[in-house]
Amino acid sequence: MWFLHSSLLWALPAALAPVLIHFISLRKARRVPFSDLRLLRAAYARSLPTSRLRRWLLLAARCAILAGLILAFARPVLRSDSSGVLAAAPGEESTRLVVLADVSYSMGYRPHGRTRLELAVGAAQKILRGLKPHDRVAALSFSDRIEKAGPAGRIEWSSDAAEAGAFLEELRPGFRTTDFIAALQPAYAFLRDSGPGRKAVLLLSDGAAHGWRREGAQEIRTAVSAYDPSVMLFGLRWDGPAGNAALTSAELLFGPSGAPGVSQDRPELQVRAWLAPGDGAGGLERELEVRLGEERVDLKRLRLTPGRETETAVRLSGERAWAWGLAGLQKDALAADDVFYYSFWLEPRPRILMVQGGPRSFETGRGGYFLKKLFADVRGGLLPYRAEMMDVVQARRARLSEYAAVVLFDFREFDREFVSSLDEYLRSGGGLWIIPGKTQDPSAWRGLDGTLPARVGMLDGVSSASGLRPERPLSESGSQRRLSWTELDLQNVSFRRRYVLDPHSDAQVWFRDGAGRPMLLQGRRGAGRVLLSAAALDLDWGNLALKPAFAPIADAALGYLTGFQARREPRMATLGAPLVRRWSEQEPLPASAVLRDPSGKRVPLQVMGRKVEYETDTPGIHRLELAGSAEPEFTAVNLDHSSRESDLRPTGRPPWNGLRVDASDEDFMRALYGRELRDPLLAGVLLLLALEVFLANASGALRRAGILGLCGFLWFCRPVEAQEGDKFVWSQLRYDGNWDPYPSAPAEILGYVSQVTSVLPSPQRRSLTLADPLLFSSPFLVMAGTQALDTLGDDELTRLRAYLTSGGFLWIEDVSGLKTGAFDRWVRRTLHLVFPDSDLRPLAAGHVVHKTFFLMRDLGGRVAVSKSLEGVDWGGRTVVLYSRNDVLGAWAKDALGKPLFDCVPGGEAQRADAKKLALNIVMYALTSNYKSDAVHQPFLLEKMRSGTAP
Structure with a gap:
């Protein structure tokens, strides 16, 4: 506590004058013979405990009145950072104030018309207008780093408070997260080197707990190396809860290597949304919109649970190399985190030519029926290939070089002209899978002798041994399924008939039946690959087409023939991290590269060291346009959700002095300069004088009535509950x-x-x-x-x-x-x-x-x-x-x-x-x-x- 007229404190001992007078006036009672009864009654009354209490209360009231008067004229000033020691007020000194404005995206929270940053700047302007001419101000903005430090680009004193206010008025919420320590460290270091004076830091932020990364609010003394306890730290105090919902991630799911039931040509986008704890006791419903490119593909209502992530999946459509777009949640008070952008590169699906031997190949129970279901299912297709069905007449006119693989099935005999085209196709690097037909003549295999990896013998009858035994791990076969052969119950596969295959020396067996005889072989023909099955897929030949192993085996076979790996690369990045595009030695370098950001601005990039690198400061879809490429490459840039910036719950025990947003100047000046207690002391002296007069002169009945009246007055003056205020x-x-x-x-x-x-x-x-x-x-x-x-x-x-x-x-x-x-x-x-x-x-x-x-x-x-x-x-x-x-x-x-x-x-x-x-x-x-x-x-x-x- 400070005193503006501290010299008057030397008069404080005068407050003991009533005590001295009391002891001086104490006199020993005289002996009076035959005293009357009135004197006896008075002496008895003075000896009662209530009388003694009244005298001591009078004595205390008189001492307090004198002490109160002396203290009031000494003009005490109470400061919030006072140590409790009585001291003289410091001389007239200037105030050095550093204003830290939080421009993270959480400051864009707009509960009713104005963002928290706008409200915070308005609170700061009121404080700046109350500063004295000789006070000094420095202003800077921050997020998880220092964004802009003063008008000159570094921390320095403004020419006046108006210049600092103009700097604050130009600030807008950005897209980065909050780190209080990143701003407090340079602010305290700047004040440490600024010389003597009254020093303060004003933190214009939402004060949310997410602003403390590792250190925590109570460890500011150790986290800030330049921390000085004499520097007063101020922050804003916000009224009411700040509820918020946000989209936090998006993932593309595929079949067969993704979730069950999700087809390759129609993947699903899995979106995760989060609702702040306490925002709606039973949860809230929000609309979710998903766009693929510029097209809306779904609009649904999502039920969000407070404090938890909610998942939902949206089916995408269309055949494209790039799946990019956005998921948008119904806009709330913090709109920045209601949108999540996604981008995935999908390896183009190979074209497969399916050539059947006759029109009855697709009848129920025939091999063509089951093959067709692999590519034309109600879910959009089980395998990631684009299959085209043709008969041999149509296949003669087809350009085989446009297909990654050819599948021949259910043939009675092989057309010589078509076989010649196949041989040329294989030598140039194509893939061929031959599956026998139901009524195929064994002699017809002779036309393919130079192509087959084995010599085909006669038909073999029923085998007593059942099951398939793999000779090659699934991981080496070209399949992208996240499983192994042992999970597919191959022991339940059985065959009623098969061709006897005699593998060539360079052939490799994939599967054998229970008796150890080859059922599927691979071989080479020039630069091409060939697969040969020993049995047809018809039900009267065996039950393979009905077993769960059928689709994985077909997937592995086509993956081997085409080299297709179903690669899919998420092209998503967190805002602030540099984006890098590298080219391998096998890829041709583009002559030029241009980046087009979400606003449409085009920035030329220089390719150096087989890569380009560029910074991102705006969320959205960034397009990299490469010379010689028909379609740009898309990268989705999103806000950083790792620090829970969307969680607006305030810091539990903040290390700053809280200022009301609507009365920031009053709270700031009171905390900085203190509050003079002269008027409260004088009011207390008046009350004590009334008490002294009351105790000295009133009768017992009057005193009791006065006490009851005072209690009633205080009860009626109690604070009343407000409803909604203004x-x-x-x-x-x-x-x-x-x-x-x-x-x-x-x-x-x-x-x-x-x-x-x-x-x-x-x-x-x-x-x-x-x-x-x-x-x-x-x-x-x-x-x-x-x-x-x-x-x-x-x-x-x-x-x-x-x-x-x-x-x-x-x-x-x-x-x-x-x-x-x-x-x-x-x-x-x-x-x-x-x-x-x-x-x-x-x-x-x-x-x-x-x-x-x-x-x-x-x-x-x-x-x-x-x-x-x-x-x-x-x-x-x-x-x-x-x-x-x-x-x-x-x-x-x-x-x-x-x-x-x-x-x-x-x-x-x-x-x-x-x-x-x-x-x-x-x-x-x-x-x-x-x-x-x-x-x-x-x-x-x-x-x-x-x-x-x-």
Whole structure:
């Protein structure tokens, strides 16, 4: 505690004067013979404990009065960082203040119209305006690093507070995360070298716990090497919870190597969303939109659980080398983390030519039937190949070089011309798989003698041994399946007939049957690869086509023939990390490379050392355009979610002095300069004087009455509970049915109200029923509906009438878009029951609601059903307002912030009128008939003549 006139403290011993006088006045009682009874009674009364207590209280009160007077004239000043020692106030010294502005993406949180960064800068401006001319200010912005340090690009003192304020006004939330230590370290180091004086650091941040990385809020003394306890640290204190939902990741799933049931040509995008703990007790529903390229592929509602990640999968479509796009969650107060971008490169699927021997090859139970199901399943195809079915006549005209592999099956004999084409195809590097047919003549194999990896013998009958025995690991066969042969129950495969195969010396056996005879072999023909099966796939030859091993064996065979590895590379990066594109020695280098960022800006890149490298500072899809490439390469850049920047829960025990955002200057000056206690001390002296007079002169009965009166006064002066203060609360009526058709509309309206008026809306919407105790604490109530509700009971009708006649306002919105719908009939019937003496009538063009804020000439909405508003009047005001043009629907937006519906027939002009009407209705509920006063008439007439609106 400091004293502005510390020399007066030498007079403090004078406060003991009443004690000295008390002891001096103590005299020994004299002996008086035959004293009267009055003296005896007085002596007895003075000896009672209550009398002794009163004398000591008088003595203490008199000492306290003198001490209070002396301290009051010494002018004590109490500071929050005071050590409790009495000292003289320091001389006039300047203040050195460093302002740290957090520009991480969490500062873009916009609960009602303005971001937290805008509110924080406004709080700082009030502090800067209160500084003295000789005070010095330095300002810098930070995220997980120092972004910009002062007007000159480094930490230095501004010429004045106005220059620092101008620097802060230009700041906008970025896309990086928060690290308090990264900002506090240079700030304390700068102040350490700034010389003597009063020093302070002002942290303009949301104060969330995610800003402390490894150190933690309570370890600032050790984490900041230049920490000085004499430097006062200030931070902002935010009111209310900050709920938030975010998209955290996206992954592409494939079959057969991905999730079961997911096809190769129609992969699924698995999206993960996260909801902040405590944001909605039972969870919240949000709309999720997924786009593939520029095309919307799905729009669904996602149920989010507080504190947990929620997964959902969306089926993608289309044959493309690049799968890129975005997943967007319904926009909330922090919109930056509601979008997640994805990009994957997919190895193009090879083309396979399936050549059958006859038209009956695809009959049920035949080998062609089962082969066709591998590529044309209801799920889109089990194997990652594009198969084309042809007969031998069509195959003669086909260009075999365009296919990665050819499969011959169910042949009775082999066409010589086609065999010649196959041989040339194989020598040039193609792949061939030959599967016998049901009625194939053994002599027909002779035409392929130079191509086959084995000599084909006669048909063999039923084998007593069943099962398949692999000779080659699955990992070496070309299959991309994450399993092994032992998982496929090969022992249950059986064959009724087979061709006897005599492998050539250079052939390799893949499978043998239970008796050890070859069933599938591989060989070479020039640069090509050949596979030969010993048995047909028809059911009367065996059961392989019915077993789970069939698809993996076919996948392995085609993978061996084509060299296809089903490679898929996620091309996604975290914002801030450099993106690097490397070219292998086998890849040709592009002559030039140009990067096009999400905003469309093109940046030429230089290829050095067979690579290009570039920085990313904006989330979105980045396109790398290479000379000679028909299609650019796509990279998705997303926000960094590793530090939980989306979790806006505040620091538990922050190391700073908290400042109220709306009273930052008052709190800052009080904490920095202290609070003078002269007036409270003088008030205390007055109370002690009254107590002294009361104890010295009042009788016992009067003293008791005074004590009871003082207790009663203090009880009546106790603090009372506030309801919502001066904030406007959007309350919406909840009922059984579709009571909330547009969940995003209230937040959009409240943001608009905050932007264009001085009304301060509450960020949280309130939903209640007619039986809710909060009904009479909610003067503004909205009801939206599309269908008829159940008839209200007598108690509900009574409460609704009591609410409306006691000052409440009800806005009913018919969102059905129908001229005469079930909801409209229910509204008219119910309002007649509530107000049998007041009818629902169209409001006149001169009604106050049409000019409360904007001068309305046309009524907007999603549709144009009615040309006028309707209402119920009671007590000189409109207590119920009924609109039928779906005004709320005009406010509804999707996850990307775009309108969900077109406004018909007037388009965007009709939407603008809807926004004006919604604001007028809110302002009418707050001000009633205020704008109808005569003082406003000249102003309104002038606006009407000029064609403008306030």
